[in-house]
Amino acid sequence: xxxxxxxxxxxxxxxxxxxxxxxxxxxxxxxxxxxxxxxxxxxxxxxxxxxxxxxxxxxxxxxxxxxxxxxxxxxxxxxxxxxxxxxxxxxxxxxxxxxxxxxxxxxxxxxxxxxxxxxxxxxxxxxxxxxxxxxxxxxxxxxxxxxxxxxxxxxxxxxxxxxxxxxxxxxxxxxxxxxxxxxxxxxxxxxxxxxxxxxxxxxxxxxxxxxxxxxxxxxxxxxxxxxxxxxxxxxxxxxxxx
Numbered sequence: 644x645x646x647x648x649x650x651x652x653x654x655x656x657x658x659x660x661x662x663x664x665x666x667x668x669x670x671x672x673x674x675x676x677x678x679x680x681x682x683x684x685x686x687x688x689x690x691x692x693x694x695x696x697x698x699x700x701x702x703x704x705x706x707x708x709x710x711x712x713x714x715x716x717x718x719x720x721x722x723x724x725x726x727x728x729x730x731x732x733x734x735x736x737x738x739x740x741x742x743x744x745x746x747x748x749x750x751x752x753x754x755x756x757x758x759x760x761x762x763x764x765x766x767x768x769x770x771x772x773x774x775x776x777x778x779x780x781x782x783x784x785x786x787x788x789x790x791x792x793x794x795x796x797x798x799x800x801x802x803x804x805x806x807x808x809x810x811x812x813x814x815x816x817x818x819x820x821x822x823x824x825x826x827x828x829x830x831x832x833x834x835x836x837x838x839x840x841x842x843x844x845x846x847x848x849x850x851x852x853x854x855x856x857x858x859x860x861x862x863x864x865x866x867x868x869x870x871x872x873x874x875x876x877x878x879x880x881x882x883x884x885x
Contacts, residue, residue, distance in 0.1 A: 645827040647834060647860075650867065654859035657745060665855030668740065668756050672733045673850075679726035728767055735759060735766030739803045741855075741862045762803060769802045769810045776814070793825040794818045800865040801883070809885040816882055820872040831864060 658665065736759030744751050773795045781788025797817040801808055808816070821828065835857055842849030872878045 644871075645824050645864070645867065647827065647831045647864070650831075650863035651834070651856075651860050653863050654856055657748075657859055657863075658855060661744070661751070662852065662855065664751060664753060664756075665741075665744075665858070666851045668737065668753070669851050669854045672737065675733065676726060676730055679722055679729060681722070731767050731770040732760060732763045734770070735762050735799055735803055737858060738799055738862070741858045742800070742804055745859060745862045745866065759803070765802050765810065766799065769799055769813065772810050772814060773798050789829075790825055793828045794821050796828060797821055797865055797868065800862070801869075805883045807884045812882070812885060816878055819877050819882075820868040822872075822877065824868060828864065831860070 736756055739759030739762060740751065740756040743755050777788055777792045777795060780791040795814055795817050797820055798810075798813045801813040801816055802810060805813070835853070838849075838853050838856075842853050873880070
């Protein structure tokens, strides 16, 4: 049985007296991704300024942003590409960190997070594979795309925890363990909306604590889904190997 309240309560227990490192890791990831997204953000500001100018509003600050041409355009495109790749690497490194944190009350270190970078290739390939299939289903209609996104949502957790498991098989196992629980996972995400709104009133600072809370909760949900699937025979231990 999927019990989101239990997973969230347990996440608080797991993070108790261990908030510092998860918060610092969240800050670190946020800074890296934000720096890489500066070119894209600046161009979005320019587009917004153009739209506002059409309605009689002049945002002179955007005139200071250089228009990307030549080498600058290629630099912007490279930064956007790197931002996508590094985001996926940081994501699987965080998952690896929280998986380890969830399995023991023993102290964790920043080195445990750095260790997750060794999965960079698998993280990128798994994310691209999941994105490809999600996009394909989204082309059919939005709702099927959302449903499949939740069906594939445990792929990175499986890849991070099972080094012998291939990416294509991880996607299939994710579909198996989320069977009958996609709506549960959707509701779990919705349950954090209130906290997200409150974080907006802290200029985003509150997200430094909210993200670890969400991450640990989802790790707990992953463990529960995997255990249930193994117990009921939906999958076997052999399915977690290539």
